[in-house]
Amino acid sequence: MTPGHMSDHYSALHARLASGQAQVGVIGLGYVGLPLAVELARAGYTVIGFDVDAGKVASANRGENYVRDVDPGDFATVVENGRFRATQDFADLGAVDSVSICVPTPLSKTRDPDMSFINAAVDEILQYLPAGRLVVLESTTYPGTTKEFLLPRFEAKGWHAGDEVFLAFSPERVDPGNSAYKTRNTPKVVGGVTARCLDLAVQLYSRAVDCVVPVSSATTAEMVKLLENTFRAVNIGLINEMALMCDRLGVSVWEVVEAAGTKPFGFMKFKPGPGLGGHCIPVDPHYLSWKLRLLKYRARFIELAADVNSEMPGYVVSKVFEGLNRFHRSVNGSQIFVLGVAYKRDVGDVRESPALEVIELLQARGADVMYNDPFVPAIVVNGRPLHSIDLTMDLLRGSDCTVLITDHTCYDWDSIVSSSRLLIDTRNATAGRTADNIIKL
Ligand SMILES: NC(=O)c1ccc[n+]([C@@H]2O[C@H](COP(=O)([O-])OP(=O)(O)OC[C@H]3O[C@@H](n4cnc5c(N)ncnc54)[C@H](O)[C@@H]3O)[C@@H](O)[C@H]2O)c1
Known part of the structure; x- marks a missing residue:
């Protein structure tokens, strides 16, 4: 020109x-x-x-x-x-x-x-x-x-x-x-x-x-962004399905991921978790599949990853059932303390956070749910407000189960493990600790 x-x-x-x-x-x-x-x-x-x-x-x-x-x-x-x-x-x-x-x-x-x-x-x-x-x-x-x-x-x-x-x-x-x-x-x-x-x-x-x-072109740039975020959604879906499969096989998905992560080429480490959250990863791939539907093409990986990822909050709740069962208790009537409701560590964003669904599922089954999140003073679950409660070890001792959803760096895991009757750890925040009261994904 x-x-x-x-x-x-x-x-x-x-x-x-x-x-x-x-x-x-x-x-x-x-x-x-x-x-x-x-x-x-x-x-x-x-x-x-x-x-x-x-x-x-x-x-x-x-x-x-x-x-x-x-x-x-x-x-x-x-x-x-x-x-x-x-x-x-x-x-x-x-x-x-x-x-x-x-x-x-x-x-x-x-x-x-x-x-x-x-x-x-x-x-x-x-x-x-x-x-x-x-x-x-x-x-x-x-x-x-x-x-x-x-x-x-x-x-x-x-x-x-x-x-x-x-x-x-x-x-x-x-x-x-x-x-x-x-x-x-x-x-x-x-x-x-x-x-x-x-x-x-x-x-x-x-x-x-x-x-x-x-x-x-502008369309290429739009597609670049969707590749990046679809890549994450699909790989998170894959590793979450690995967690479901490892559970059935009786092996720790965390150990598998860590060991696979030592491969210096051809592998990228993704971690399982309680479900997809945030404004982008759970949402953006649907833009792509919507557009492709108009062109009579089904974005199969996107759909499959969304299916697996959306199962994860229910899977977390099944772990709560499993843990309470050990103590001959039901979810109905139990006091459950949720640690972290933001969609990821050290942020205050709860958009699409799996914590909201986990809490809703637990409440629907009759649990009395409290939460602490230093970044999120209040949330709304099923139309009802819930406020963050100061985290004290006495509160954990008085709860039937602690469910760790977001592993904020300010949490003191040693105290949390020793004060919880039962701890469902969805992030492997308690890596290296082998207490009987911990159940991991
Ligand atoms: N948050 C992320 O991590 C992230 C990362 C990459 C891309 N994105 C994309 O960037 C876009 C913005 O996301 P965000 O997280 O910043 O959202 P946000 O909700 O934090 O901010 C959007 C802002 O736009 C304002 N707004 C709404 N309608 C407006 C209007 N008509 N005129 C002027 N302002 C208006 C809102 O008041 C708000 O302050 C989205 O498309 C999102 O998918 C977000």
Whole structure:
């Protein structure tokens, strides 16, 4: 592409991004959007964050770190030096050169993609964003969304990709709670609807991210994200089925996994657990299978992994039955203490957490369930609120069974093992201990 063939919009935007003078927008200031906004601001852009949640906007403007993955010092600095501000007023989109969309993409009750949040963000963009700007979708979604869903909305306004609007998809890879890999040092995949769209998106992110990985289309970039998360869902499904099989064979799945993990090539260690949780791994593969259903193809691995993974909370409950049986007790009427309800260690996120289903199943069978989670003060199970109770060893001694769902690093396992009458350990947190009162997956 020679400069002579470039549109005015393209050259002007390219220059603004390259000089670092651009103002950039981020729509949705959650787990994904806030760290991205802070990193873009640290890279020298002036960033405006947009959110419909007044509380988040106010916290963001005070530099209050409500997403644990953002470094508090970095956040405070970009707020103080004016590189970042948040607003609920989408009219400010009129001032940005690019906008990255980081809104939720949940599944509907029938497990179809719920595009309403993306749609609402695009409504605002269409109303306020001037021509010649870059729009990058970051929300995880089905392959084809950028080209088949976003682009037609701009075309309806008479705008063409690569001319009046530049459209790209760049999946977010943030791993909440991961202290080694953050926005800057996690390679970022980018795919554009046209070559110019790609070019500008690469330009935008290259300032803020050490390694940008361009791919040939937006649909390819969408598929990259779905491969990554389907890979995890399927491998977790496989290892969970291994746990079910090891149980029948009378061998410890944990010992099998550890030993297999010593193979230095051709094996990657996945751990079994109480079920899939979090906003991404249980949800994202269904985007892919939904899209493939439209193309009359059944995504078999995805379905199978979902079947196995969704059995795991019931399997945990069967272990509680087994343990209480030893003491001639039933679940009905037992006091059960659940340790950890977040979907994974050291985070406060309970979206899709298997703990919720385990608690619901236990309650449905007549158990009196309490829980402790230092990161989650309250949850709602089956429409009823439940509050985290301070963890005391007396409470464990007074309970019939302790069920460990989330192995937060702050838990003192020695005390927990010695104070629990019966401990169902779904995470192998008690590795190396062989007390009679422990039952592992
Ligand atoms: N959380 C993760 O670990 C993770 C990782 C990779 C990808 N993703 C994907 O990133 C996307 C965002 O996820 P998240 O975890 O950041 O969600 P989140 O719920 O933490 O944040 C989304 C934010 O968007 C805001 N919002 C909703 N509708 C809006 C609108 N119309 N305009 C402006 N703001 C709006 C919400 O108020 C919220 O603050 C999803 O598609 C998700 O699948 C998440």
